[in-house]
Amino acid sequence: MVRKGDAFDPNCPSRVVLDRIAEKWTGLVVLALNDETLRFTQLRDRIGGVAPKVLTQTLRSLERDGLVRRRVYAEVPPRVEYSLTRLGRSLREPLGAVQHWAEQHVGAVMAARERADQAS
Amino acid sequence: MVRKGDAFDPNCPSRVVLDRIAEKWTGLVVLALNDETLRFTQLRDRIGGVAPKVLTQTLRSLERDGLVRRRVYAEVPPRVEYSLTRLGRSLREPLGAVQHWAEQHVGAVMAARERADQAS
DNA sequence: CTCGACAGTAACCAAAGGTTACCGAGTACT
DNA sequence: AGTACTCGGTAACCTTTGGTTACTGTCGAG
Numbered sequence: 646m647v648r649k650g651d652a653f654d655p656n657c658p659s660r661v662v663l664d665r666i667a668e669k670w671t672g673l674v675v676l677a678l679n680d681e682t683l684r685f686t687q688l689r690d691r692i693g694g695v696a697p698k699v700l701t702q703t704l705r706s707l708e709r710d711g712l713v714r715r716r717v718y719a720e721v722p723p724r725v726e727y728s729l730t731r732l733g734r735s736l737r738e739p740l741g742a743v744q745h746w747a748e749q750h751v752g753a754v755m756a757a758r759e760r761a762d763q764a765s
Numbered sequence: 766m767v768r769k770g771d772a773f774d775p776n777c778p779s780r781v782v783l784d785r786i787a788e789k790w791t792g793l794v795v796l797a798l799n800d801e802t803l804r805f806t807q808l809r810d811r812i813g814g815v816a817p818k819v820l821t822q823t824l825r826s827l828e829r830d831g832l833v834r835r836r837v838y839a840e841v842p843p844r845v846e847y848s849l850t851r852l853g854r855s856l857r858e859p860l861g862a863v864q865h866w867a868e869q870h871v872g873a874v875m876a877a878r879e880r881a882d883q884a885s
Numbered sequence: 886c887t888c889g890a891c892a893g894t895a896a897c898c899a900a901a902g903g904t905t906a907c908c909g910a911g912t913a914c915t
Numbered sequence: 916a917g918t919a920c921t922c923g924g925t926a927a928c929c930t931t932t933g934g935t936t937a938c939t940g941t942c943g944a945g
Contacts (some may be wrong), residue, residue, distance in 0.1 A: 843922050
């Protein structure tokens with residue numbers, strides 16, 4: 646018996662969605678866009694350490710899945726603006742909770758890690 | 766100026782923690798362990814599609830970071846049990862929210878994806 | 886007539902993840 | 916005595932994802 650949305654089943658679409666969220670930069674991009682509209686370079690500067698190629702890939706995926714809107718202005722130099730769709734905005738809250746957890750528990754995690762590395 | 770826990774800064778430890786959570790199988794393992802104690806094979810069967818090698822890696826990382834406890838019983842055939850630590854349990858709620866989001870919004874995401882693929 | 890701005894792309898390289906086969910110790914069966 | 920089976924992995928190998936560096940096109944400013 647298969648539940649309607651079982652993220653543990655690799656064939657279930659909700660697992661596909663979860664995999665997408667787990668892609669390396671997806672979360673950061675959604676969090677960075679929060680409720681602003683940002684241009685490509687602004688986004689790249691905001692998110693430390695992301696390569697342009699990968700940022701492009703991530704944004705294209707997010708656009709395809711209806712989480713991000715991409716608006717191109719026919720100007721020179723080119724201007725492209727990214728913003729969250731309504732669907733994308735609905736993801737901010739759960740993702741924000743994870744971010745918050747990370748910022749709250751960094752200390753405990755790093756301490757555990759050092760303890761583990763000592764013991765080796 | 767660097768905020769104390771800025772997940773956007775690649776040098777900030779909280780970013781390291783966020784990257785760990787974003788690793789492909791971390792979330793699923795934490796959710797699978799929920800509040801049970803599971804053996805290696807049980808975990809592998811519960812989480813569809815995970816290779817034993819990668820499950821081992823993931824579990825070792827989670828153990829190192831103090832999220833998972835690993836107990837080995839000197840029996841034959843061997844028995845190894847995994848469970849969440851207190852810290853690990855504190856991650857269930859934020860992660861559960863993401864899982865819930867995924868299960869709720871699968872439809873919208875898949876619809877957007879089909880629309881995008883049609884338009885090509 | 887050359888320079889710079891932006892939003893990428895191209896070519897190449899490194900790292901993470903996946904696949905299949907196999908191991909060792911002891912117990913149960915024949 | 917020999918064989919089969921259990922579990923929690925590991926070993927060797929391959930593929931996919933992510934990362935780096937350099938480069939492009941277009942147009943306005945100097």
